[in-house]
Amino acid sequence: MKRLLLGTTAISLLALSPLANANTTIELQRFFGACEAEYGKATDISAAVGECGIITTLVNKFEADNPDIKVNVTTVEWPGYDQLNAQLASRSAPDVVSMHYSAMSDYQSRGLLVPLDDVLKGQNIKASDFTDAAISSVTKENKVYALPFDNWTMLFHVNNNLMKKADLLTADGKPILPNSSDTLFAQGEQFKRATNKPFLVQISANETASYARIFYTLMMQQDSKFFDDPNRIDLSGNDAKAALTLMKDIVDKGLSTQDLDYPAAVSAFANGDGGIAVNGTWLIGTYDAQSKEPNNALSDGYSVFPVPQFFQQKDATYADGHGWVVPRGDRTDEKMAAIGKLFKFFYDNNYEWSRTGHLPTVKKVITSEAFKSLPHRSDIAKVATTGQALPAEVLRQFAIQDIIGEELGSAVNSDKSIDDALKTAQYRVNDLLENI
Amino acid sequence: MSASISIKNITKRYDSVTVLDDINLHIEDGEFVVFLGPSGCGKSTLLRMIAGLESITEGSIEIGDKRIDTLPSGQRGVAMVFQSYALYPHMTTRQNMSFGLENVNVAQDEIDRRVNDAAKILEIDHLLDRKPGRLSGGQRQRVAIGRAIVKEPKAFLFDEPLSNLDAALRGRTRLELAQLHQRLGSTMIFVTHDQVEAMTLADRIVIMHKQKIEQIGTPMEIYQHPVSRFVAEFVGSPPMSMLPINHIENTVDGVTVEVSGAGKVVTAITLPQDFNAKDAVIGIRAEDTAIVSPQEEGLDLTIKVVERLGDRTLLYGTLVDGTELIAEDTGRSKVKAGETVRVSISPHAAHIFDGNGLAHHSQREV
């Protein structure tokens, strides 16, 4: 009875003075999927696994810690930009949205993103707290437009068991990776002779993104200025030709798997069908878990490294990443403060997110013991400094990636000559950028 | 219940095309009238105007003393049986018959009574729960008639209702329709292009031709005294033979005409002074001819086709100059195609048509 009375009083108070309601709701829109069944109520972050599990638990925990803030999560199909565009058009954009660094310029250049410098400053977060790879990707015109959440890149996932068979392990059991195109071909031949399997496991069917990512990496390693003018791509130089020639030679010399789509490439490596999988950061956890189980191709024989330096000019690798942006909209100071709290919470838990396999963006996490003790992370930590994005001003990076991937793919598969492919790619990209 | 129908000065035009031109017709209460004519003569249009399915350009229609051409179809008190029957395919026989009554809020027990009575008369009471898809053509026809009967209309309108039936069924249904008319005593209008139906069913036949009424009369009047060459040729099977007249000679009993290929034919017809002899013809029905012995007087007919009908034999032949003539012989005729026979013509039965198609008949009854 007493409880009922109290409840009634509370309700009537609420009804009388809506202003007394201090609750703030943050509309958060993200990809990474839904996993309510497993993590719907979980708040133990350290127990969560995988992108979906960790982000879901993070939000749950934040809500538990901040009872006055409600985070209303909307999951969207990856990458969710159609939906976001529609929301922006109808002025119903959410408060916080997950966004690839490579997509940000499209929104920022049209003034659709809110600069976050003040929000971060309010939480005592400084730009210098983040890794170069991360903060440079989210900084446009000297303003920070996203809370950098992670960096991801293509890596060399290595099957040590097969490498051993090919005599490509050092005495202390580390794989000997190529450090130039010549060593790559030599080792590839050696590997093939010993195992009768291709050296590299690459994604080459149904998806062209990996062509573009590898190409960007090879260009960056030559310190190429192919986007010197962010409104024009320049693929006419020898650097582009060298990069593509290398990619094509790998296939022509039989050093790579062929015709595998993404899932097939993932399982081909898991089944020991090749020595090195050229694939993303996100697979570390999966392969590492497999290597700890007995009686499979990766048992006790998995390691992972950044894509080696094939050109001498620069140690670089193309990296993208996920950040949290705040779309343009009317928000109260109260809400912006709540968003700041949420961002601080994400920042504080950057380590937990790095357990997904993605690289952390917070410097002190990279150097922390906890991160280094995660499997293989010390081997790839340098991506935080060598990781490089396309120039922040380049628009339509998703579309550009498609065009380049498509054209390079047709050169690698000998449907087009190298010159022809580069010329067409350049023409199509510039045509796209001119007609925005 | 039943009522007379008056059609006054009805004209129907579609844009510049005239379909019916100043039609006047009075149909007595209880009369069975058949509109007969070739297709396109406007007979169906006239019927549909009575039903309210076609608008009227000029004129009026009355049923009883009430003008009805301004009323919607459903309120004219007429029932129609369509050529295609137009039963509602998704309704049972009973529902088909009761639909119209439900629409005018007849009490349910009254509906049941009328439907059951009509079904009994038409011998379709065992089909009441079937849908049209499971009925034969004849059965559908009966249901269509039943749907009309239950409405107890002032007049029944039939639009070529027998044309979708096979020959045997058509003959039987014709008879039943005649009986139905006797039994109900209702005013009925029946549209057909089949002269046999017209002859057997009608109290009066209305012959329509070229947007106009050509002749109104009892079947026998129409048959024996066609007002025009058109009527004479349209009514009667086989059609009346038409022989071109070369010369006319007046005699006391009538005129003697000279027919090409046949020589002189004596008739009992008196022609007026202003007779238009140009393109005039003499018309002879097959039954008004007879095959006689070669010694007797007559025309020589070379037979092309022999049509044996059992009770009589029709001989299709040509006269010496190629003019066609149809003659009749007895059922036991031995005449074969290719033979030449002598044909005599009954002088009183011939008809003369002037150049305008206007008919002149013998004054004496045959």
Place this chain on the structure above:
Amino acid sequence: MKTMNYSPEHLTSNRHLFWIAAVLGVIMMAPVAWIIGLSLKDNAELLKGTEAVFAMPYTLVNYANILESSSVFGWFINSMIVAIGQTIGVLLLSSLAGYAFARLEFPFRKTLFIIVLFGLAVPEQAVIIARHQMFNWFDLHNTHIGLILPNLSSAFGVFLMTQFFRAIPKEIDEAAMLDNASTFRIFWKVLLPLTLPAQATLGIFTFLQAWNDYWWPLISATKADMYTLTIGIASSQTNFAQSEGLGFLGAQAVFASLPVVIVYIFFQRHIVTAVSGGAVK
């Protein structure tokens, strides 16, 4: 109406046809069987290789995971509301419009009909931005009405129903007019029941199209509780579902297609008629 003979003797009497049909059937069924197989396997096992589909053990855990997500039922209901609402709306409007075009005399009838037919040639892509803007003005996004409304103007439906009404002999209307039925009663009690085969065809196509619709719901229903099943299921896929969650993906596909399968089972006869084009009997 031509009757089909499905007896085995009849089918096998034309051996070539039988084998062609059998091969085509297998080709069409293979992906379905494959996806059902995937849905019954553990995700981790599939990651190593999809040939695992052919071996024990099988599990229902993927289906359990779908059902445990509390949002799925909401999305399912949304899809149902949208699909059924659209179906009823399209049937109603197309029937009325079809009747009007086939039977009523009104000014500009032919012109209007041609304009409607032009609608068949206008792709959704051409109008979607303007439509999105309009719905924004009227504040219709994230509502069931907003999801149902755009597809109610079905050019195909109007065309189909017009043709169907035209195919009904005019004498049926005339008989009903003589039976003193009002225009509406003729439409409702006499003609509409006769269009049932067309209604079934149009209804099934509309339902399937609405159920599978993706693009408009994607940009109109941007709030998770307004998602239709297609959007909801897509949104709940993790980024690497195609490798790490293949079994779950399969289960989602099977789950989402269940209503379609049910519709097919119930309306099989009408679908066959619809597809074979012999809608008028």
